[in-house]
Structures are given as structure tokens and as C-alpha cells.
Amino acid sequence: MAFKIDENGNITLIQGDSGTLFINGINTDKNYTIYFAIQDKNRKPVGSELSVNSNKASSVVFELTGEYTDLMTVPKNSTCEIYYYGIKQCSDDGLESTLLIGDNNIGYQNTIVVFPKKVEGI
Secondary structure, eight states, X not given: OOEEXXXXXXXXXXXXXXXXXXXXXXOOSSOOEEEEEEEOTTSOEEEEEEEXXXXXXXXXXXXXXXXXXXXXXXXXTOSOEEEEEEEEEEOTTSOEEEOOOTTOOTTOOEEEEEEOOSOOOO
């Protein structure tokens, strides 16, 4: 397993590893576009937002590639670095809703704790 995800949606991973992120609880009344975005501690976006269409399904899957997670760097003198992510569902008629992950309330920031690479690989 490349990622560890706790019950509140916080992710732990090794920089450059790929993994799958399942998002459940999507409204099924419409076809929504679901967005996934990462920010650093200064709220600066990391990489591009990812998006998938729900096709009226209650869950979607984001495939995070090694190239994508490699954008989350760890300073040489640090054991890890913390990033933040958010997920939003948007419909064609202009409705937008940021999803709360797990039992979290508004204002809670879902984290991605990134540990440095252990090996480069391909």
C-alpha cells in the first residue's frame, strides 16, 4: 500500500509513490465534476487540480501518480513535510460544495504528510 489514509481522511505517503484515493458519499442526483487540489503550508497550489466526473455514482477514484506526488517535496533537514488537500463537487448548473472528509467540520484541514523518497526507481 503506497498511501495510508486514516478515518479523518489524512494521508501519509512517501514522495514519488503512486496510489489510489477513493472518495465516497458523492451526491447521485446529478453528474458532478469532482476536483482534488493540494496546497503547501503557504496555501500555494501544488501541481494542477485533478478532476473526474461522477457519472451519478456515489464514489469516484483519483489515481495519484508518482510524478504528481513527487511535486510535494521534503526539505533536506526535515523528516517530513505537511501539505493540505481539498475536494469539491461542482455541477453544470453552478452548484459548488467543498466536501468534508470523515467526521470533520468546516475549518478542518485534511493533511498529506509526505516523507522523503527512499529510492528513485524508474
